[in-house]
Amino acid sequence: MSIFLSTLLNSLQSYGYPALWLSIFVAAVGLPLPIGLVLLAAGAFAALGDFNVIVLALIATSASVAGDCLGYLIGRLLGSKPLEWLEQSRSGKRFISPRTVARSRLYFKRRGGWAIFLSRFLFSALGGIINLLSGIELFPFRYFLFCDIPGEAVGVVIPLALGFAFGASWEAVGDVLGAFSLFVVGLLLVIVLLIRLIRYMCSVQRVKTGHQLTEVQNVTDVAPIIDPPAPSSGHLPLS
Amino acid sequence: MSARIKLIGTGILLCLALGATIFCALQTVQAIQRFEESRNLATSGDVSTIGDWMTLPYIARVYHVPENYLDQWLHIRDRQSTRHTTLRALADQYNRPVDSLIHDIQRAIVTYRKQHTPHTGNTQHDKGQPPTGRKKP
Numbered sequence: 001m002s003i004f005l006s007t008l009l010n011s012l013q014s015y016g017y018p019a020l021w022l023s024i025f026v027a028a029v030g031l032p033l034p035i036g037l038v039l040l041a042a043g044a045f046a047a048l049g050d051f052n053v054i055v056l057a058l059i060a061t062s063a064s065v066a067g068d069c070l071g072y073l074i075g076r077l078l079g080s081k082p083l084e085w086l087e088q089s090r091s092g093k094r095f096i097s098p099r100t101v102a103r104s105r106l107y108f109k110r111r112g113g114w115a116i117f118l119s120r121f122l123f124s125a126l127g128g129i130i131n132l133l134s135g136i137e138l139f140p141f142r143y144f145l146f147c148d149i150p151g152e153a154v155g156v157v158i159p160l161a162l163g164f165a166f167g168a169s170w171e172a173v174g175d176v177l178g179a180f181s182l183f184v185v186g187l188l189l190v191i192v193l194l195i196r197l198i199r200y201m202c203s204v205q206r207v208k209t210g211h212q213l214t215e216v217q218n219v220t221d222v223a224p225i226i227d228p229p230a231p232s233s234g235h236l237p238l239s
Numbered sequence: 240m241s242a243r244i245k246l247i248g249t250g251i252l253l254c255l256a257l258g259a260t261i262f263c264a265l266q267t268v269q270a271i272q273r274f275e276e277s278r279n280l281a282t283s284g285d286v287s288t289i290g291d292w293m294t295l296p297y298i299a300r301v302y303h304v305p306e307n308y309l310d311q312w313l314h315i316r317d318r319q320s321t322r323h324t325t326l327r328a329l330a331d332q333y334n335r336p337v338d339s340l341i342h343d344i345q346r347a348i349v350t351y352r353k354q355h356t357p358h359t360g361n362t363q364h365d366k367g368q369p370p371t372g373r374k375k376p
Contacts, residue, residue: 006327009292013323041292048300168281168288168301172274179267186260193253200246207242 005034009041017055021063028067029074030128036159036177040170043163053164057156064120064152065145068131072144075135083136108137113147120151121158122181286345291327291337298344304351312347313340 011019020042027033039060046053086096108115112134119130134144159177163170281288284302295315299306306318315321321329326344330337 003327006291006325010325010328013294013325045297048297050297166274166278168290168293169274169277171290172270172277175270176267176274179263179270183260183263183267186256186263189256190253190260193249193256197246197249197253200242200249204242204246 002034005037008033008038012038012042013045013050016051017059020056021059024060024063025067025070028064028127028131029071030132032125036124037171037174039156039159040163040174040177043160043165044167044170045163046160047164047167053160057153057160060156060160061149061152064156065149068127068148068152069145071128071131072135072139072141075132076138077135079132079136080138105137108133108139112137112139113143116144116147117151120148121155122184124155124181286348289326289341289344291330291341292325294323294325295329296322298348302348304348308351309344309347313343 008023011023020038023033023038024035027035039056042051042056042060043053045051046056083101086101115130116134116139119126133139159174162173162177166173277288281301286302289298289302293301295309295313296306298304299309309315310318310321321332324332326340327337330340333340
């Protein structure tokens, strides 16, 4: 176990709920802390009566949502300026074209809700970045909360329940969760790439058939000139 | 970029992603096996599952040993200040390696179990030395 995690667990035991709230809040803003493991351990402690599991769930969810809101606010207040610089300045345009920025903005507006929801429990490492991005992209705050709160609730309840159920084996449960979430990420990537591959194959096929069609058209256009005249017609074919 | 180059690039990325996914799937299976082993050890009360994140009251409840017994074995006088301290922090507090502290606790539990197993027939009572000032059964 890392010393970092051990320190967090020691503070959880020594100072109780306020320590848990603070560490989860800081992690939600963007500091990479092993909060999933802390929640698993908290669930294990709760199973033996050190904590109340419902209070733990409420405190952890509120801390996560508060941290996410702060991340969103930071993105909204400070983040739009670099994006404007990228879009408008000449040197910024060298890095990313305005068309790409506009396309990514549109994409985030369309799929941002899912990104916010899934990054709360499935890709939790991306949570802090997604919060900042949501603020930068001026994602509607109410919709942000609408996706954030259920996602955080799921992200808190799963490790707490597993820690509560499996007690002293929570470290092994943490390993399973970590490996499984990486597997899910890989699987999603495979699906996305497979869809892309099929699309490209279709477009290559379309281009091929298009070429064949134009070739056939050319042949049919040229054919009357090239074809020798029927011996019985007695005159040259005119196109 | 032509569609053919995109096709080849995506194909290569797909192969890499597929390989990584298979690797992650194997890791998940191994992690589940490790979890099952750890769960079996924990339910059987094996002392090797004691971790540096545990506190003395936690160990006392999980391994069914009186808290007093552990405190006396480890010569802890101030119980209140160490009640919510993990073994790692406790080891730091007493300037000793955490592994040696865990080993001590394991020995304490094993000794306690030897002393408190139900006896059948003419078997001798205790073979392990009780700690000084241990709780009287």
